[in-house]
Amino acid sequence: MIAAVFALMLQAEPFLSGGWATDDANPVTAVSAGFGSSGPKFIYTVNSTYMVDALRPTWVGVTERGTSRAALFEGGRAHIEGVNVELRQTAAGASFQGQWQSTMTPLNAAYVKTDWSAAPNQDSLVADWDKPHLFVISYNKHINSGCTGKMKVIVDGQPLKMRSGAEINLLPGSSLLAKGTAVQVKVIGTCNLPDTPTNTPYFTGSLKALIDTAG
Numbered sequence: 001m002i003a004a005v006f007a008l009m010l011q012a013e014p015f016l017s018g019g020w021a022t023d024d025a026n027p028v029t030a031v032s033a034g035f036g037s038s039g040p041k042f043i044y045t046v047n048s049t050y051m052v053d054a055l056r057p058t059w060v061g062v063t064e065r066g067t068s069r070a071a072l073f074e075g076g077r078a079h080i081e082g083v084n085v086e087l088r089q090t091a092a093g094a095s096f097q098g099q100w101q102s103t104m105t106p107l108n109a110a111y112v113k114t115d116w117s118a119a120p121n122q123d124s125l126v127a128d129w130d131k132p133h134l135f136v137i138s139y140n141k142h143i144n145s146g147c148t149g150k151m152k153v154i155v156d157g158q159p160l161k162m163r164s165g166a167e168i169n170l171l172p173g174s175s176l177l178a179k180g181t182a183v184q185v186k187v188i189g190t191c192n193l194p195d196t197p198t199n200t201p202y203f204t205g206s207l208k209a210l211i212d213t214a215g
Contacts, residue, residue: 016102018175032177062086117202127183138175149189155180
């Protein structure tokens with residue numbers, strides 16, 4: 001049964017929620033991507049909770065309207081409205097991290113959630129539906145795993161891209177809203193652990209998919 005594979009989420013965390021992370025090598029990340037101009041627009045509450053090695057750690061939001069008019073500092077929150085929303089760090093720093101969430105929407109209803117795992121540098125199937133669904137895909141942080149890498153999200157055979165045209169590279173602790181029929185991930189990285197039949201290192205994450213938005 002489906003219930004044996006997926007957890008049906010009727011409460012707890014909202015569907016539209018996740019994390020974000022950037023660093024000096026990957027200073028831009030996405031909260032939502034792959035939508036046309038008529039795609040869904042949400043108001044996201046975005047915060048910045050953890051920044052390392054930055055004297056004045058700041059970041060800005062980037063939407064269809066352009067770049068936000070001022071920067072947000074560590075510990076602050078901001079509302080950012082847009083279809084394809086990106087976050088860009090504006091000060092050098094080893095690690096910028098935070099969360100995003102949108103609760104003012106009827107989409108925070110029933111959804112299914114499952115976990116995924118992927119070997120380094122290989123495509124891994126996450127979902128294969130017969131109709132497009134809105135989904136939030138998350139990439140877990142690495143905790144004492146010996147693995148490091150950045151994740152690409154491939155929807156209907158095409159990697160999701162930034163507004164600039166560059167492919168999106170999600171860092172650990174990041175989540176992304178998109179829509180599609182087939183979802184794959186590919187983590188470009190390494191696992192410095194022995195690869196044996198009893199100890200096979202993987203990258204991991206999760207997928208939340210709305211069960212009422214097919215079509």
